[in-house]
Amino acid sequence: MSDDVSGPPPAPGQGSSPGPAQPGPDSPGTSTGAAVTTGPPADGSTGAPKGQGVNRIIIDAVTQGSPAVVTALAIFAALFVGGLLIAFSDPTVLHAWASFFSDPGAAISAAWDSVAAAYSALFEGAIFNPHTIAAAFHGGSVGAIFYPLSQTASQATPLVLTGLSVALAFRAGLFNIGAASQWIGGAIVATYLGFAVSLPLVIHAIVCLIGGFAGGAVLGWLVGELKARTGAHEVIVTIMLNYVMYNFLSYLLGTPTALQLPHQSNLISPTIASSAQLPHVGGPPPQVGVGFLVALAAAGGMWWLLARSTTGFQFRTVGANPSAARTAGMSVGRTWVLAMLLAGGLAGLSGAVTTQGTFYSLNFQSYGTYGIDGITVALLGRAKPLGVVLAALLFGALDAGSTIMQATTSVPVDITEVIQGLIVLFVAAPPLIRAVFRLRQARATGMEAVAKGWNG
Amino acid sequence: MTALATVTSARSAVTVHRRLIAATVFVVFGLIDILVFGLFAHKGDATFALALPTSPVHVPSIHAPAAPVSYILGAASILIGVARATIDEPAWAKRLSIGAVLLFFVISLLCWADTGAWANDIPVNVVSLLQNTLTASIPLILGALAGCMGERSGVINIAIEGQLLLGAFTAAVVASAVGVLWLGLIGGSLAGGLVGLVLALFAIRWLVDQIILGVVLNVLISGLTGYLYDRLLVPKANTYNNASTFSAIKIPGLGSIPILGPIFFDSTIFLYITYAAIIAVQVGLFRTRWGLRVRAVGEHPTAADTVGIKVNGIRYGNLIMGGMLAGIGGAYLTIGSVGTFSKDMSSGLGYIALAAMIFGRWSPLGATAAALLFGFTEALQSFMGSITVPISPFLLGTLPYVATIIAVAGLVGKVRAPAADGKPYVRA
Numbered sequence: 001m002s003d004d005v006s007g008p009p010p011a012p013g014q015g016s017s018p019g020p021a022q023p024g025p026d027s028p029g030t031s032t033g034a035a036v037t038t039g040p041p042a043d044g045s046t047g048a049p050k051g052q053g054v055n056r057i058i059i060d061a062v063t064q065g066s067p068a069v070v071t072a073l074a075i076f077a078a079l080f081v082g083g084l085l086i087a088f089s090d091p092t093v094l095h096a097w098a099s100f101f102s103d104p105g106a107a108i109s110a111a112w113d114s115v116a117a118a119y120s121a122l123f124e125g126a127i128f129n130p131h132t133i134a135a136a137f138h139g140g141s142v143g144a145i146f147y148p149l150s151q152t153a154s155q156a157t158p159l160v161l162t163g164l165s166v167a168l169a170f171r172a173g174l175f176n177i178g179a180a181s182q183w184i185g186g187a188i189v190a191t192y193l194g195f196a197v198s199l200p201l202v203i204h205a206i207v208c209l210i211g212g213f214a215g216g217a218v219l220g221w222l223v224g225e226l227k228a229r230t231g232a233h234e235v236i237v238t239i240m241l242n243y244v245m246y247n248f249l250s251y252l253l254g255t256p257t258a259l260q261l262p263h264q265s266n267l268i269s270p271t272i273a274s275s276a277q278l279p280h281v282g283g284p285p286p287q288v289g290v291g292f293l294v295a296l297a298a299a300g301g302m303w304w305l306l307a308r309s310t311t312g313f314q315f316r317t318v319g320a321n322p323s324a325a326r327t328a329g330m331s332v333g334r335t336w337v338l339a340m341l342l343a344g345g346l347a348g349l350s351g352a353v354t355t356q357g358t359f360y361s362l363n364f365q366s367y368g369t370y371g372i373d374g375i376t377v378a379l380l381g382r383a384k385p386l387g388v389v390l391a392a393l394l395f396g397a398l399d400a401g402s403t404i405m406q407a408t409t410s411v412p413v414d415i416t417e418v419i420q421g422l423i424v425l426f427v428a429a430p431p432l433i434r435a436v437f438r439l440r441q442a443r444a445t446g447m448e449a450v451a452k453g454w455n456g
Numbered sequence: 457m458t459a460l461a462t463v464t465s466a467r468s469a470v471t472v473h474r475r476l477i478a479a480t481v482f483v484v485f486g487l488i489d490i491l492v493f494g495l496f497a498h499k500g501d502a503t504f505a506l507a508l509p510t511s512p513v514h515v516p517s518i519h520a521p522a523a524p525v526s527y528i529l530g531a532a533s534i535l536i537g538v539a540r541a542t543i544d545e546p547a548w549a550k551r552l553s554i555g556a557v558l559l560f561f562v563i564s565l566l567c568w569a570d571t572g573a574w575a576n577d578i579p580v581n582v583v584s585l586l587q588n589t590l591t592a593s594i595p596l597i598l599g600a601l602a603g604c605m606g607e608r609s610g611v612i613n614i615a616i617e618g619q620l621l622l623g624a625f626t627a628a629v630v631a632s633a634v635g636v637l638w639l640g641l642i643g644g645s646l647a648g649g650l651v652g653l654v655l656a657l658f659a660i661r662w663l664v665d666q667i668i669l670g671v672v673l674n675v676l677i678s679g680l681t682g683y684l685y686d687r688l689l690v691p692k693a694n695t696y697n698n699a700s701t702f703s704a705i706k707i708p709g710l711g712s713i714p715i716l717g718p719i720f721f722d723s724t725i726f727l728y729i730t731y732a733a734i735i736a737v738q739v740g741l742f743r744t745r746w747g748l749r750v751r752a753v754g755e756h757p758t759a760a761d762t763v764g765i766k767v768n769g770i771r772y773g774n775l776i777m778g779g780m781l782a783g784i785g786g787a788y789l790t791i792g793s794v795g796t797f798s799k800d801m802s803s804g805l806g807y808i809a810l811a812a813m814i815f816g817r818w819s820p821l822g823a824t825a826a827a828l829l830f831g832f833t834e835a836l837q838s839f840m841g842s843i844t845v846p847i848s849p850f851l852l853g854t855l856p857y858v859a860t861i862i863a864v865a866g867l868v869g870k871v872r873a874p875a876a877d878g879k880p881y882v883r884a
């Protein structure tokens with residue numbers, strides 16, 4: 001199967017016009033068709049009723065709850081619930097509400113103030129801070145205006161890749177909960193190559209990235225191979241592998257002869273060589289890391305794979321209906337193996353990019369929660385490359401902004417986890433959103449039945 | 457005719473294949489017993505103490521010569537492996553052989569560990585090792601039983617992790633704020649049941665994919681408890697996060713039996729609740745009218761509906777009751793053991809409980825056995841840490857997970873979930 005392996009990984013040749021520039025089928029707004037139940041991949045307007053005016057289409061999309069509308073409403077609903085949580089855990093708000101019947105206005109305005117302060121701090125930390133514009137007019141740094149956005153991009157980078165990993169597996173009908181273990185596999189290989197090998201400038205970084213991809217791909221391959229050969233369910237195998245790899249990483253980082261920084265008692269690896277570090281590009285301080293561009297290229301590569309290649313067609317067919325795929329002469333097992341291998345590689349790339357572009361050494365702080373977050377990102381992005389990039393940017397913005405929010409308003413960063421969970425919960429339950437916002441009848445959104453029961 | 461022959465030979469090929477895998481694994485374990493633990497054992501006897509140091513009753517310890525014991529047990533494992541490969545054994549013999557090989561491996565490991573210079577003649581205290589096994593298994597068993605209840609009725613419950621975590625949080629907060637431990641236990645249980653209710657609503661009413669739903673609920677509860685911990689519990693730790701813990705109750709008579717008494721009958725209320733829950737779920741599922749209905753709903757909901765069983769009613773009930781069990785398991789983590797809540801303190805136990813349920817083939821007793829295996833590994837890990845054995849505790853910690861992967865990949869035969877597991881029932 002080596003001939004298949006070398007083909008589809010995020011092709012460097014795609015890098016010139018990656019991800020978001022791609023028009024068409026992967027835009028969540030235009031495809032009302034199914035994410036998994038395949039359709040003609042090239043035709044972006046399949047879902048729109050023919051012979052009606054543009055206005056009619058827009059009204060239909062809103063009242064019937066097209067995926068984009070449901071997603072927007074889900075985000076709104078999640079922020080609303082998150083706001084309630086912020087307000088009613090704030091001591092000053094609770095104090096004001098204690099005298100609600102004597103002074104309801106004060107109670108409501110206290111709640112409003114609390115939420116507004118938190119969310120505007122979130123916005124300023126994630127998108128832009130009006131003060132930086134004012135400062136720029138008075139001779140301050142223009143670059144500072146874009147600093148929050150660069151933070152958002154940096155936070156989003158690993159999420160894009162783990163999100164793509166989970167999404168790619170989804171499209172082949174597999175649920176990859178193991179992005180965390182594959183992230184570790186990739187990070188271990190990339191870190192080791194980063195500090196133990198010395199290579200010329202650009203080549204070193206590329207070798208580490210490829211090594212990271214391979215490190216994750218091996219773990220993904222194992223899952224696919226076990227499923228194809230023995231029927232072991234990928235959910236249970238990936239959950240177990242997460243713990244195996246977590247323990248293995250603890251072992252490596254705690255053993256000086258393995259990955260631990262010598263003369264250290266902390267679980268941390270040596271810093272990787274500067275030649276292996278991913279540079280930041282784009283002028284003065286607020287910059288975009290090369291890692292983000294790698295992630296976008298991977299999204300572009302995955303779009304091409306799924307929408308334009310035979311392999312991608314097999315992925316989607318097997319994902320939609322394995323029996324039909326088998327009848328049509330496709331090897332379901334081989335497709336599973338390849339899909340998991342690529343999914344593992346993407347998550348491994350996430351580990352490599354995090355190490356090479358952000359932390360420069362491997363430890364449990366850099367490990368983070370990218371594996372589980374990848375699932376929520378993939379679900380929110382409806383398992384499509386562009387959707388995943390947008391979802392990762394949203395979650396990256398929440399993560400970047402929440403740090404500022406905690407610093408200025410002392411609202412704990414964990415609120416973002418609540419908001420992210422709620423968004424995905426609402427997105428996964430379109431009937432609920434329709435009921436809450438009184439939208440009309442249900443139409444398939446493609447989120448249904450991406451994962452099957454244990455026997456499937 | 458030829459087609460039939462091909463099918464039959466393919467099936468027996470699979471059986472032979474699986475038999476060889478199992479046999480190879482057994483032989484490898486036997487070789488490790490001999491070549492690693494036997495050859496590298498230091499001279500002398502390993503001591504296995506059979507009473508706690510504080511025990512008033514004197515029970516003689518067992519002294520085992522380390523190297524010979526490892527050789528014998530390793531040889532026995534290899535023989536079991538050879539037998540597995542050559543004889544078509546009945547199912548009970550297959551299970552027994554897995555258990556025997558694992559037991560021999562553990563004994564050899566302990567012999568090797570206890571004779572090492574690092575052990576300083578500290579005996580292996582079997583009683584305390586098994587006591588720790590049982591307490592470490594409490595949340596796993598209750599979580600796995602919650603999984604069984606849900607999945608036997610046809611709803612996949614990945615939110616066990618969230619049920620444990622919310623149960624732990626609620627139990628700590630209620631017990632601290634009210635000051636009554638029993639109310640903490642009830643609160644934790646209700647919190648788990650609430651998660652079960654939310655799971656049921658989204659899975660049954662709004663038809664959300666159940667695996668996704670479970671994962672998302674876990675994220676949500678991790679965020680919610682983490683947020684409330686930072687926002688409320690940390691500033692007012694004395695009021696909200698300062699519970700006492702249940703103390704051990706020694707059962708009169710049974711608790712005084714040497715060896716077995718301190719292991720099984722001298723523990724907190726949580727262990728006794730766990731015993732009761734195991735029996736109730738096992739007997740309930742397989743010996744009562746209710747259990748028959750549950751299993752019918754999980755295997756063939758349409759048929760069950762036809763004879764007048766309320767499919768979704770059973771599912772709601774099972775998810776809520778299962779959630780309440782898992783909530784008690786969560787409450788154990790705080791008011792049964794440390795008293796205070798900390799962020800993400802369930803640390804993946806819910807996922808391990810899920811694995812135990814699958815490992816135990818969706819049966820309460822099987823799930824309990826698997827959970828005990830995981831609990832034992834944890835107890836073993838902490839014992840090895842206490843005598844500073846030169847094996848990384850982290851590598852030792854991977855063993856139960858590797859074992860689960862091997863198990864689901866076919867060592868224990870094809871595991872089959874209830875037929876309608878994960879599929880929402882919509883009346884046609």
